[in-house]
Amino acid sequence: MMFLDCPAYLDDEGATRCGLPAEVEDRHTMRSTDGPVESVKIRCPSGHSFNAPLDVLVVPSPHGDRQPHEPPAPARYRALRQP
Numbered sequence: 001m002m003f004l005d006c007p008a009y010l011d012d013e014g015a016t017r018c019g020l021p022a023e024v025e026d027r028h029t030m031r032s033t034d035g036p037v038e039s040v041k042i043r044c045p046s047g048h049s050f051n052a053p054l055d056v057l058v059v060p061s062p063h064g065d066r067q068p069h070e071p072p073a074p075a076r077y078r079a080l081r082q083p
């Protein structure tokens with residue numbers, strides 16, 4: 001099971017985000033002109049849902065990292081992360 005911080009904005013100024021743990025409901029690979037793109041569908045307990053590339057949905061933490069909260073990925077996903 002994988003969780004991301006919900007990236008939904010809660011105000012009109014774009015300063016406050018939901019931040020609740022959003023569960024990854026689906027994980028798939030999309031083709032692009034730059035090669036395969038890992039995409040996910042997420043939903044948080046407040047009902048916000050998104051379907052987009054993983055890099056777009058990962059919100060930087062206050063510590064500067066952009067890592068999703070997840071256990072080690074299966075081998076089929078690790079291949080996507082290698083440069």
